[in-house]
Amino acid sequence: MKNFKIKNDYKNFVKGLLSLNYLVIAPKYENGILKFSKIKNAAEILSPSEYINTVSSTKEYFFPQTEPVIKFTFEGKEIFLKDVEIGKKPKVVLGLRPCDAASFSILDDIFQYEYKDEFYFTRREKTIIIGAACESNDESCFCTTTGLAPDSSQGADLFIEKNNEEEYFLRAVTEKGERLVEQLIAEVEELEEEPKKNPLYEKIEKQIRKKIDLIEAKKWLDNNFENEKWEELSSQCLSCGSCAYLCPTCHCFDIVDEVNYNSGVRRKNWDACQFDLFTLHSSGHNPRDTKAKRYRQRVMHKFKYYADRFDKTLCTGCGRCIRACPVNIDIYEVVKEFAPLVEQN
């Protein structure tokens, strides 16, 4: 795939993007928090060096917290269904860290398994994902454990990186990405040769928490469904669900009807396996009635069940759950409890 140099600075590149009539979504400080929001002009943009990661992940732009799936109206005994329109405007999500970009290649599997969830995929198809390599990290990051790196472009269509001369360049990862760059020819210039790696990325990779052997972790999980460790690991959990709501790969949801006079809507709302109501049957039976069982479900789903089915880990090492947990339950430390570090040379 081709590489392109950004001719002027990053902001000009964004200006070019905005002029193409895309809805541009990028990290932005809004009401005191850094989150992915709509960008109206290029001045609002943060360059990849200006942030580590956002508070919430980008999944909300593909699988929103709440999403109508069908609308209906009542007329006497009759019910009329109406399909839901979803945003038609093509989007560019810009500046995702490798951990966020990779989440889509993971989520795609579940959303098209047996039944294809078009709500997710319509948005996916209309959206171009431009990842950005990490220029800094914090204590929570552990993407190397999940097989990523500060400069891995997995899941992105285009990827922004710095070469060894500290200049930004674009790596076209998919054809979709390349087609976008072709429209931006005023801002970019094709590079003849492969740009030289910036040593920064390797440095960051070394700063990130050491890599855990997830194959060993899975082996342990295969044999330890019943283990008193689960009780110990989850005893302080408050079942607040912050971890699931911020996670780029958590995808559980609830379906709820809402009605207003003679019309209503059926919605998909986020839900989390840490809530005790999540699996409660109407008979009163609850298969996961204790916190230990719920926490086991979370860890097992991420590192075993998903791998069993799709051969992928349902975690990208973004560290959001670690930053958000009010009682400092650290999934990295949890996995480290039962799996060794990978020897690094």
Next chain:
Amino acid sequence: MNSISEIAKKLLDENRVSAVVGYSIGSLPNKTKTVIVKSSQQAEKLIFNNLCVNNLAIYLTKSFRLTTQKPVAVVMKGCDVKSVTGLIQEKQIEREQVFIIGVKCNGVSEDGKNLSPKCYSCKLQTPKMYDILVGEEEEKNIEFKNPFSDVEEFEKKSLDERWNFWMNELEKCVKCYACRQVCPLCYCEKCIVDKTVPRWIEPHTSKSSNLSWHITRAFHLAGRCTGCGECERACHHNIPLSLLNKKMAKVVYDNFNYQAGLDDKAKSPLADFKFQDKEDFIR
């Protein structure tokens, strides 16, 4: 002076408590981890420092089932003890069910740098109620702030400004209900938002349903919230929940001369009345 871990060890060895809830070194440099220690071998983990911002009173609520047979020991700062008082007051626990390891606190910090906002108006460096006390009080050189100063500041705004402020803030809410889960006084077995028949508050996120939820939360805590600030700390979207709680506390203080969490015999102000309550707004 005994250290917390020694006390915990002794309590567990003597089989006086089922568990000791306390703080240990966290996995991140500016966080401490909550631990529930059940055997004396693990008691060494327990520490106390200025990063111990959590309110551990939450672990005394029924859903944790720690107090079922034997009492449970909890490491508590002065401010946390207020929540225990609230729980005793509302008959959620008995005083005998909890062994309070009180710590003298010189202010805590959420991020390792800045003092937690709740500490500026704290007068309870030494807990009001404890079974054993540890730590030493340092001379506090923090400038004492009126706890309601930000409420008063906010009230200078016009109605529209306030409305817009809250709409902007509440729009961020994703309804994870972490604010409810971490609150020691939100112990209802079934929260109003989880009730489906009738459904008072829709589970989707929108400005109006988020507002309903936050009105509910604030109002249900009126006269009960002790200002521990856990809700605001747990909110990853930084919604200023304490501001609402403080306003409620102020109203209750101004009108009924009541402060939450100081007297375990007192009646909660909204479960009580006086004949001479204010009536000027009623026609």
Next chain:
Amino acid sequence: MEEKILTSQFEPKIASFVCTWCTYTGADLAGTSRLKYEPNVRIIRLPCTGRIDYNLIIKAFENGADGILVSGCHPNDCHYSSGNFYARRRFIVFRELLQFIGIDVRRVQFAWVSAAEGAKWAKLVNKFTSEIKDLGQFTNYQKIKRDIFLEEAVI
């Protein structure tokens, strides 16, 4: 008989939560005494003002009420002996909360109207209706309420 001419003038919707023992009977008395009063109030009868949950008030606003009138027995007249005293405390706090959030509390009015005060009820409704007319439509909620059909597909 005088007939009201339909004009495009703003007619507020007022939800009125009343206690069945005093105000509802009082409103009934107003009717049987043939007292004329503004038709803008929709009376919702509840057992006691102590039953009036703040959620009812919020729901009324969400569903398009421009004003809310809560009314019950005078102090010491409560059928359940003290329901109105608890309600009074609750409203002291709730009014302040609404104000803090930025809702004009002039739209939420409380009153004591006994079973004998049909005239007071009629007067109260007339006065409150004209006040709400002066305040105009309550647009705060209309702006934020997600219309489940018109909701724009943002993303």
Next chain:
Amino acid sequence: MINIYKPYLTRIQEIKIETPDTKTFKLRFDDSEVAEKFNFRAGQFGEYSIFGEGESTFCIASSPTRKGYIECSFKIVGKVTNALKKLDVGDVVGFRGPYGNSFPLEEMYDKNLIFIGGGIGLAPLRSLIWNCLDLREKFKDITILYGARSVSFLVYKDELDEWEKRADIKYYKTVDPGGETKEWNGKIGFVPKILDEICPKPENSVAITCGPPIMIKGVLKSLEKLNFKPEQVITTLENRMKCGFGKCGRCNIGKTYVCIDGPVFNAAELNQLPMDY
């Protein structure tokens, strides 16, 4: 865009009150094209919805051999079922499905079938029983053992009588001790105990069971004692579901999604699952 969340509209054609807390609806598709095309296999389930209240998961209780309609039986417990109970003939019910796997009908050909049902757990079995009875010559002996907590809680009473009268079925009915009436002519005792009494032969047989968890547990034990191999024992699982197609993450038991890999499992598969149901 194909909306997998969009239900078909069906109309209630008939309502039967089975027990004090169970009703059966006979539903016909509004759209005749859908009605014609709609196909399912015994054991599959669907998401039934009442608009404005929500969706609920029940199996399809009618036989796939009876075309043109579907039936569902539900116990009135939660929000949706309480709303369903109030519906009348002619009212609209949403239906998504069929979802999940089904009973391995073809593998049962030329075998003896033993159906063991309890309470409302007869519903999925009923679909299969009628399916088998409509293709009677393909199977050998058919034995049905059905029990409920008391006489009034027996579902599909008309059909039970019909089965009792049929010469090509061995039919046993039972109620829990204390649940009998004066007129009761069936057995008295818990289902596993009666199963021990009947003592079906495992040779060339398949046992299909569904009922409350406690009964299934007992039945599995009894069948094991009777030398049934785990592969010969088939049951259906029930977990809370929302989407029905493996997305919402509610019905996971280990890596298994009950909604896609289930709800029909044989005991051998069941033994492989972690105890998370």
